[in-house]
Amino acid sequence: MTRSPGTRSFGRPRPSARLACLSAILGLLAGHPAPAxxxxxxxxxxxxxxxxxxxxxxxxxxLAPIVPPFSHPEAIFPNPFGLTKWLRDRGVNVLLDNTNEFAGAITPPTRGTTKGFVNYRQGASNAGQYAAExxxxxxxxxxxxxxxxHMITVGRYGTTANRMFGDWLNHASEDYGGGGNVVVHLVYAYGEETLFGGRLAIAAGRMAEISDFAASPLFCNFQNGSFCGRPKGITDTNYAAGYPASTWGFRVRGRPTHTIYAQTGVYPIENGIYSVAQHRTGFKFNGANIIGYTAPVEMGWEPVFAHGTLPGxxxxxxxxxxxxxNDNLFDIAGRPYALTRARPRQHAASWSSWxxxxxxxxHYADPASGLTALWxxxxxxxxxxxxxxxxxxxxLNRGFIQSRPFDTLGVALTYTKIANGVTMTEEDLLRQGAALPNHATGVQRHAMVLEANYAIHVMRGVIFTPLFEYYFRPNAQGNLRDAALLGFKSHVEFL
Known part of the structure; x- marks a missing residue:
């Protein structure tokens, strides 16, 4: 029996039909995205x-009130079943991603028999997080x-390799710590009113101060914690809340011109902001551990040169x-407290600047490409x-290979200078055979971390970044061997 071309078949679908069905399903999941x-x-x-x-x-x-555009990164599933577009048309933006970071030492650590050295070993570690916005x-x-x-939650996992060779200053994997080792940790949840066409923005709620101040989206093109997130010195006191930690806060930002802004805010200082005792889940809102306040101020100039192709x-x-x-050297009588064993002098306030x-x-062909310097x-x-x-x-050199317009070559170096008071205190303690602070096994003076990487745009929504890290004077100590690490960072944007 023969069928006319229009006759329906109720048997097993032909291969071409199965492919068409699969293509339709994938099309519904992915939507109809523009080129990558x-x-x-x-x-x-x-x-x-x-x-x-x-x-x-x-x-x-x-001059009308506006809501600035939300972040819409390239994703594997940009519009599953049309849901993303339907939500965004109604003002709801949902993002889901995973960042994973691996690092392994290719050099042996310093060996010793004294306390602090015996656990050092050559090894590797993996850390990461899944996040929803x-x-x-x-x-x-x-x-x-x-x-x-705006609200972000994360779940973090794994550990970091730098402690295996004695460094406690800069994580080899930035996506480590602060997440409470729970399935869902609240990073921030706040409201923002934007007035006068974007010239004035007022925000309040649970906020990560260092996501607005002393921040740049360029930093996390790198993996090591001396650079990614923010230059590590900005959270030296553990009183400035940075991702994934937050406190109650208030911030106001004004833009008198389209290239100049000024912002300030007030943020309660919560004791143990990065510890699990008070902030394991991030949902502790009562403020019982508030011990002070921090008030940041920042001004910026954002010029765009060469007909809009060279932003700065x-x-x-x-x-x-x-x-x-506490003072890092003197006691209440003005003498080194490491020698007198008296209480350190207290300062009523302290400060940080940047x-x-x-x-x-x-600038290369693609609008987002080019060679960018940051310092x-x-x-x-x-x-x-x-x-x-x-x-x-x-x-950061993005798109310098014409056939790979979305790949990025990056290299960064950070130099950390330990405060003179800390160095002198540790020298005094070492002469007495006493234990040193900051997990140190020697006097801390200065350190450097170098990272070179190459971010590969694998496909829509997927970045894979092989990298090399080198630690000069780990933990700022001269008695520890330099450490070299190989690893990779991956970022997968699902929605």
Whole structure:
């Protein structure tokens, strides 16, 4: 029996039909995306507040309240079953990603029989996090003009390799710690009102201070913790809340011109902000452990040269901490407390400051491509800090291979100077045979961390980054061998 071309068949589908069905399902999951855009590590979840700071306002906008565009990174499933578009049309933005970081030492650690050395070993580690972001434009959803809310939760896993060779200053994998070892940890949840066409933004809620201040979305093109997230010196006191930690906070940002901004805020200092005792899940809101306040101030200039192809960001800032802190050298009588064994002198307040710059130097064909230089310094109160200052410099070369327009070659170097008071205190303690602070097994003076990597755009929503890290003077100690590590960082944006 023969069938006409239009006759339906109720038997097993032909191979071509099965392929068509599979194609249809994949099409529903993926939506109908445009050709691949530049998916890079600086578009991961958590970078959204930094991107809002780093995005100049248009030259000609109205004075009406607005909600700035939400982050829409390239994803594996940009519009599953049409749901993403349906939600975004109604002001709801949902993102889901995973960042994984692996590092393994290719050099042996310092060996010894004294306390602190016996556990050092050559090894590898893996750390990472899965993250979810929910942004709601309440202007679209409920007619509240200019108002939006933002929330991020994470789950972190694994450990970091640097402690295997004695370094406690800079993690080999930044996605480690602060997550409470729970399935869901709240990073932040806050509301923001944006007025006068973006010229004034007021935010309050559970906020990560260092996601807005002393921040750049470029930092996490690297993996090591001296650089990624933020230059490590900015959280030297553990009183400045940085991702994935948050406190109650209030922040106001103004833009008198489309290339200049100024912002300030007030953030309660919560004792143990990075510890599990108080902030394992991030959902502890009662503020019973508030011990002071920090007030950051920052000003920035964001020029765009060469007809919009060479953006730059130049920022200066500082923060005052109201909580009393111990002097790192002297006791209450002005003598070295390591010798007198008296109580350290207390300072009523302390401070931190920063100067951070980045500038695209060369532009290639793709709008997001080019050679970008970034450099800066964080300088802390030398009487109360561990890290007196951290200086950094780096280069990001994106799209320099014409056939690989979304790949990025990166290299960065950070230099950490330990405060003189800490060094002198440790020298006194070592002469007495006493235990040293900061997990040190020798006197701490200065350290450097070098990272070179190559981010490969594997497919839409997937970045794989082989990398090399080198630790000069781990833990800022001269008695520990330098350490070299090989590893990789991967970022998968699902939605």
């Amino acid at each position: 855009a530049a998916q890079v590590m600086d578009n991961d979840i958590g970078a959204a507040p930094m991107q809002r700071v780093s995005t100049p306002e248009p030259a000609h906008v109205s 929910l942004d709601i434009d309440w202007n679209r959803l409920a007619g509240l003009r200019g108002f939006a809310t 960001h130049y920022k200066l800032g500082g923060s005052l901490f109201s909580t009393p802190q 100067a951070m710059f980045d500038q695209r130097l060369v 800066g310094v964080v300088y802390n109160d030398p009487h109360t800090s561990l890290r007196e200052y951290v200086a950094y410099a780096g280069l």
